Amino acid sequence: MRALFLSLAVLTLVSFDSLQYKESDEKEQVNKTLDAWHKAAAEAKFDVYFGMMTEDAIYIGTDPTENWDLKAFQAFAKPYFDKGKAWSFKAIDRNIYFDKSGKLAWFDELLNTQMKICRGSGVLVKIGKEWKVKHYVLSMTIPNDNTNEVVKIIAPIEDVLIQKMQPKR
Incomplete structure (x- = not known):
């Protein structure tokens, strides 16, 4: 009985360790994907950049x-x-999270950009072996x-937008 318990304990630890390794590996893959996506924009690689997005992707600027x-x-x-350089975003901090299936990841990141520090956040899905x-x-x-x-600076502009966008009741 003691040997069975010890075997189960070792198996559980090995399984847990494998799970942790897999999440760590997936985190690395998501990081690489996001870094490559941002790099493709900086290098104006249109097909690469948009090829790293799903067909139903949404981008909110x-x-x-x-x-x-x-x-x-x-x-x-x-x-x-087409001008040869789109935008240049470099992550200076990033947090990545996964759902239980390991096929859905969400993240937030701070970026060094031409607009100074920006925040990006989003969702990635794993399709085959790619994020x-x-x-x-x-x-x-x-x-x-x-x-x-x-x-004070944006109020005059956004007050007009609010009036246009606000639902009529």
Whole structure:
């Protein structure tokens, strides 16, 4: 009985260790995918960049009007890629999480960009052996102490948008 218990304990530890290794390996793959995706934009590799997104991907940019499906985002981005450099985002911090199946990952990241520090967040899905970006949100960060100054700048523009976008009741 003692040998059976010891065998089960060792098997459980080995299984747990394998599970931890797999999540660590998947985290590394997600990191590599996101880094390669950002690099493809910086190098204006249109097909590579958009090939790393799902066909039903959504991209939400920093402007309140930027909420695109894949085709609309491609149309918006193409002129930038055609100029030889789209945008350059480099992760300076990233957190990655997985669902129980290991086929869905979500993340948040701080990015060094031409707009200074931005925050990206999104969802990736594993298709076959590849991770693909399904949903991405890019936000500019504003230090709390400067919020009132920023609101004064954007209020005239966004008040108009709010009136246009607000549902009529």
